[in-house]
Amino acid sequence: MRRSYDVIIIGGGVQGLSLAYNLALRKAGKIAVFDKSYIGSGASGRNGEMIRSAFGSEEWIRFFDTSLRLWETLSEELDFNVMFTRCGYLVLAATNDELVTFRKLTRLQKALGLDTRLLSQEEVIEWIPAINPKMAAGGILQPGGGFARHDAVVWAYEKAARRMNVRIKPHTEVKDIVIDNNSVTGVMTTAGKISAGMVVNAAGGHARQIAAMAGIDLPTDVYRLEMLATEPLKPFLPWAVSSPHTLSYMHQTTRGEFVGGAEIEHLKPAKNLRSTGAAIQDMAGKFVRLFPGLGKVNLMRQWAGIVDMAPDASPILGPATGLESFVLDCGWVYGFVGAPAAGSLLADYIVSGEIPRNIRPFHINRFKEGKPIRDLSLVVPTKSTP
Amino acid sequence: MSKKMVCFCQDLTDADIVRAIKEGYDHLETLKRFTGAFMGPCQGKMCAANVVKLYAETTGHPVEDLRIPTMRPPVEPISLGSLAPEKGGDDDA
Numbered sequence: 001m002r003r004s005y006d007v008i009i010i011g012g013g014v015q016g017l018s019l020a021y022n023l024a025l026r027k028a029g030k031i032a033v034f035d036k037s038y039i040g041s042g043a044s045g046r047n048g049e050m051i052r053s054a055f056g057s058e059e060w061i062r063f064f065d066t067s068l069r070l071w072e073t074l075s076e077e078l079d080f081n082v083m084f085t086r087c088g089y090l091v092l093a094a095t096n097d098e099l100v101t102f103r104k105l106t107r108l109q110k111a112l113g114l115d116t117r118l119l120s121q122e123e124v125i126e127w128i129p130a131i132n133p134k135m136a137a138g139g140i141l142q143p144g145g146g147f148a149r150h151d152a153v154v155w156a157y158e159k160a161a162r163r164m165n166v167r168i169k170p171h172t173e174v175k176d177i178v179i180d181n182n183s184v185t186g187v188m189t190t191a192g193k194i195s196a197g198m199v200v201n202a203a204g205g206h207a208r209q210i211a212a213m214a215g216i217d218l219p220t221d222v223y224r225l226e227m228l229a230t231e232p233l234k235p236f237l238p239w240a241v242s243s244p245h246t247l248s249y250m251h252q253t254t255r256g257e258f259v260g261g262a263e264i265e266h267l268k269p270a271k272n273l274r275s276t277g278a279a280i281q282d283m284a285g286k287f288v289r290l291f292p293g294l295g296k297v298n299l300m301r302q303w304a305g306i307v308d309m310a311p312d313a314s315p316i317l318g319p320a321t322g323l324e325s326f327v328l329d330c331g332w333v334y335g336f337v338g339a340p341a342a343g344s345l346l347a348d349y350i351v352s353g354e355i356p357r358n359i360r361p362f363h364i365n366r367f368k369e370g371k372p373i374r375d376l377s378l379v380v381p382t383k384s385t386p
Numbered sequence: 387m388s389k390k391m392v393c394f395c396q397d398l399t400d401a402d403i404v405r406a407i408k409e410g411y412d413h414l415e416t417l418k419r420f421t422g423a424f425m426g427p428c429q430g431k432m433c434a435a436n437v438v439k440l441y442a443e444t445t446g447h448p449v450e451d452l453r454i455p456t457m458r459p460p461v462e463p464i465s466l467g468s469l470a471p472e473k474g475g476d477d478d479a
């Protein structure tokens with residue numbers, strides 16, 4: 001094994017792989033990705049697969065719309081079908097108050113160039129007759145959103161990166177970060193010490209531990225998010241749907257399975273990956289409330305994944321403060337839809353030294369400066385939004 | 387190679403499994419995710435033994451060393467309605 005690289009990326013999830021691919025594309029030298037388990041073993045192979053840029057703040061919209069544009073051509077770019085189904089994405093309003101907020105959000109989205117529109121209750125019911133009218137006051141539809149197959153995206157980036165000579169090493173755990181003179185110079189792994197000009201923390205649910213190895217305290221907590229899939233059903237859900245009111249999100253796969261997840265209101269930091277009884281009751285209750293017909297439908301499987309989330313639920317991107325050659329690509333909660341843009345913009349930063357405008361607001365300094373990001377359209381509870 | 391059915395839910399033959407392993411989906415978890423084996427309505431109850439045996443033969447990993455992908459709850463089919471809490475909560479909010 002090589003003992004020295006220009007860039008080492010810790011974490012073989014969709015974030016680390018997208019960055020590796022984008023660095024190779026920019027001829028950023030010798031690049032390696034280490035993962036302690038198999039590639040895609042983290043949240044990247046366990047998520048809701050949902051894709052949108054119709055968020056509720058300027059920072060999120062600008063960043064995620066950059067990503068959505070990359071999604072449109074991702075299969076061609078990577079020469080692998082990531083199964084992006086552009087069926088549309090509905091952010092569902094449950095109450096009229098929520099719809100009033102959503103009306104403002106569509107104005108913001110339009111001003112920033114997004115193609116979204118506000119749907120009335122009648123329109124939502126016309127398109128989704130199975131929905132409970134009491135849970136549907138209207139919504140924001142983004143026709144260009146949808147969902148893609150999470151594993152396919154991981155493999156697409158992995159294969160494309162390998163073709164460009166990125167070394168991808170599964171089952172190689174990073175145990176420590178090597179620092180000389182206030183600058184990161186390498187990592188200690190289960191395969192020994194490996195030096196690097198730059199090290200990137202893309203360790204997903206373990207990003208906080210990795211940062212701590214470099215003496216950086218991330219303001220994040222680990223949360224376990226859970227999902228379920230039902231037996232295959234006839235098509236009834238034309239769009240990917242998220243419901244901020246119930247903190248839930250869902251879509252129907254091409255095989256017909258209804259796949260969705262939900263968060264309980266007072267999410268508590270957690271660590272293991274076991275599915276829990278409380279989560280399944282919460283999810284089943286919400287999905288049956290949204291679609292009463294699902295009451296008769298059988299659950300097929302249930303699983304969980306972890307994310308390491310900042311208080312404002314926004315990612316932490318860019319150079320670490322006070323330490324040279326250490327880059328953060330973590331704090332991800334919407335890290336699947338965000339992967340194409342994050343990989344591309346962070347690679348631009350690593351190659352040029354300039355932080356691109358659309359990721360500048362996500363710098364770690366925002367917490368110290370008292371400038372957390374406020375987005376009103378998320379399906380995770382945040383500590384900084386009402 | 388002969389074409390024997392190994393996973394009935396997903397219509398997978400032994401040739402499909404071996405091809406996937408050769409294409410690089412050579413961890414049981416990635417093999418599951420790529421082929422869909424273990425992920426049909428029976429959740430692998432009918433095919434786990436077949437697939438694991440074939441995987442062991444193809445890769446040379448002894449069967450005893452393999453960790454079979456986690457059997458996801460539930461063990462028996464159960465409806466969402468019977469899992470949901472009795473009272474709907476805020477649906478007329």
Ligand SMILES: Cc1cc2nc3c(=O)[nH]c(=O)nc-3n(C[C@H](O)[C@H](O)[C@H](O)COP(=O)(O)OP(=O)(O)OC[C@H]3O[C@@H](n4cnc5c(N)ncnc54)[C@H](O)[C@@H]3O)c2cc1C
Pocket residue numbers: 010011012013014015016034035036037038039040041042043044045046047048049050051172173174175202203204205206207210224225226227249261304305306307329330332333334335336337338
């Ligand atoms: C249930 C659920 C639903 C979700 N739904 C959506 C959605 O619909 N849309 C969306 O955009 N996002 C969604 N997300 C979030 C999304 O999955 C994550 O933000 C994204 O996958 C993060 O990618 P990552 O590469 O940063 O992390 P991960 O995929 O978790 O990868 C991190 C990797 O780092 C490795 N690692 C950790 N520690 C070490 C170490 N010491 N040494 C070496 N390797 C290490 C891990 O093994 C892991 O493979 C969801 C997440 C969950 C859990």
Ligand code: FES
Pocket residue numbers: 392393394395396422423424425426427428429430431432433434
């Ligand atoms: S036979 Fe393979 S999943 Fe059912």
